[in-house]
Amino acid sequence: MxxxxxxxxxxxxxxxxxxxxxxxxxxxxxxxxxxxxxxxxxxxxxxxxxxxxxxxxxxxxxxxxxxxxxxxxxxxxxxxxxxxxxxxxxxxxxxxxxxxxxDVDRRNRLSDAQLKRVLEHIEAGLHEPLSILRLSRVAGASSSHLRAWFKAATGFTLHRYVLRRRVERARVLLRRGDLSTSEVAELTGFAHQSHLAHWMRREIGQTPRDLRRSQPK
Structure with missing residues (x-):
């Protein structure tokens, strides 16, 4: 059955x-x-x-x-x-x-100061684990409200926004050319090279290897 x-x-x-x-x-x-x-x-x-x-x-x-x-x-x-x-x-x-x-109460939203604190905290902590409870404390809002209000303010879920920022940071570091892919993965909060490659492919259509090959010699 x-x-x-x-x-x-x-x-x-x-x-x-x-x-x-x-x-x-x-x-x-x-x-x-x-x-x-x-x-x-x-x-x-x-x-x-x-x-x-x-x-x-x-x-x-x-x-x-x-x-x-x-x-x-x-x-x-x-x-x-x-x-x-x-x-x-x-x-x-x-x-x-x-x-x-x-329905979410549309009168409620993250203030400019709250959003700025959350974005700055994410940027400073891309290399380490970030939890919804930690970010909600930074925002001074409940975790449920932060999820809804953050998406309303940015168009992205918290998880997807953090991933996109990690990928962007990784792309910058890979283009510098002075770090290995595993070092870049560690510095941008990815568990390992394969995890980094997976999300780079999804977000920008390139893996770390693709990016390095496209760099001018």
């Missing part, structure tokens, strides 16, 4: 599971109660009063997409770092709480 993509939701403290007659593969994601409570508190309103019940055989394309993205990163030894995992976890929490379709 089960198909690829079926989802079981099992709240903390409740028993789940089922019997099968044939082997199967599954992805199990555990969201900490503290994460659910934080997201609910940040978004407020119905979220705090909405109980989660055990449900089986759910179908939800967004949850599937988020789960596959997290699985791919874990299988690659989590090269995207804590900001990516934080973002996926929070997005799953929002989806499960049923709040993803609520």
């Amino acid at each position: 089960r198909r690829a993509g079926d989802i079981d939701l099992v709240p903390a403290g409740q028993e789940g599971g089922f019997e099968t007659e044939t082997p199967f593969d599954t992805i199990e994601i555990a969201l900490q109660p503290a994460l659910m409570e934080r997201v609910a508190a940040e978004l407020g309103g119905k979220a705090r009063a909405l109980p989660l019940d055990t449900r089986h055989l759910l179908r939800d394309q967004r949850i599937q997409h988020l789960a596959r993205a997290l699985e791919s990163d874990v299988n690659a030894n989590s090269p995207s770092g804590p900001l990516f995992a934080d973002s996926i976890g929070a997005a799953l929490a929002v989806r499960l709480l049923g709040l993803d379709n609520l």
Whole structure:
């Protein structure tokens, strides 16, 4: 009766599971109660009063997409770092709480000073892991609000903006020609050369090798 993509939701403290007659593969994601409570508190309103019940055989394309993205990163030894995992976890929490379709209060936004602080902090920390909690403290806003307001202000999610800035920094360093590709990857916050090459190809259509070959002799 089960198909690829079926989802079981099992709240903390409740028993789940089922019997099968044939082997199967599954992805199990555990969201900490503290994460659910934080997201609910940040978004407020119905979220705090909405109980989660055990449900089986759910179908939800967004949850599937988020789960596959997290699985791919874990299988690659989590090269995207804590900001990516934080973002996926929070997005799953929002989806499960049923709040993803609520309108953001358009009167609220990052002030120029808040946005400047966040952008400067990202620029100074491109070489190290950046988390949504760390950036929300810099902004002086909740992590849920920061995600929505940052995208409204820049047109990019936080995760994608950080990746684009890391790629740009890497391109500048590679063009200098005095550092190895592994050194550039480390200085720009990528887990390894392959991680850097993957995102350079996606963002600018060139790998580090392509970029070096295009440089004048």
